[in-house]
């Protein structure tokens with residue numbers, strides 16, 4: 001089996017990376033950064049986002065696992081003290097692979113009908129720097145609303161605990177193949193109207209955002225920021241691709257939510 005390690009690059013994460021690399025090589029595994037079977041992320045959830053985007057062309061063959069060197073993460077749920085246990089399980093292939101849904105974002109430009117397609121593990125957001133974001137929101141080719149406000153966030157189920165949650169969106173179990181559209185400070189008064197609630201779209205539904213007038217947009221795909229001009233539309237849907245995580249022991253999603261946000265001493 002071939003492995004790669006993504007470190008957050010702080011001293012503790014790099015030290016653990018060196019130990020994991022030595023242990024795994026001693027067990028006969030091969031360090032291969034180009035085409036690994038398993039990618040070990042050491043740092044936080046943010047580190048796993050970087051690992052995901054580094055290997056996004058190989059999602060059907062790569063399985064990810066995360067060790068947290070800070071607080072417990074949603075993707076990074078192994079403790080540094082468990083590294084030996086983890087290495088033994090990896091070398092014995094003593095794990096199952098579970099898959100989580102991803103978000104596909106297709107950005108269409110006015111110029112030459114250009115199109116860029118992205119995959120997000122957490123979410124994509126859209127804001128209009130300096131001015132109110134004004135976007136027509138279409139669901140399955142029908143006009144739904146004209147949004148005015150700070151921005152919009154379309155998240156995956158596993159990303160629902162990140163930015164989406166801070167915006168008041170629902171936490172969604174990753175076994176649902178769905179995406180969630182959440183508002184950022186919408187303008188709602190006697191003149192302007194939005195639904196004022198998060199919308200959860202199933203797979204095969206699509207949401208298209210269309211700028212009402214020419215503007216610059218700031219679009220994020222997880223930690224990646226794009227400054228865009230001449231945007232014609234942005235289409236969001238559940239991606240065909242999935243992300244694969246190596247699971248070595250049961251750690252139910254709701255327990256991770258509890259331990260991350262409520263209390264991890266009980």
Ligand code: NAP
Pocket residue numbers: 043044045046047049070071072073074075076122123158159160161162163164166222223
């Ligand atoms: P960052 O600003 O350095 O970190 C944002 C925080 O989000 C970190 O504490 C990170 O955990 C946590 N996080 C990431 N994915 C998560 C998940 N699925 N569930 C729960 N928490 C999660 O940015 P970054 O490290 O480059 O990560 C980019 C992410 O930041 C975006 O995808 C977005 O979700 C999030 N973000 C959140 C807010 C907000 O909550 N108001 C605003 C902007 C962006 P770790 O400490 O374990 O890395």
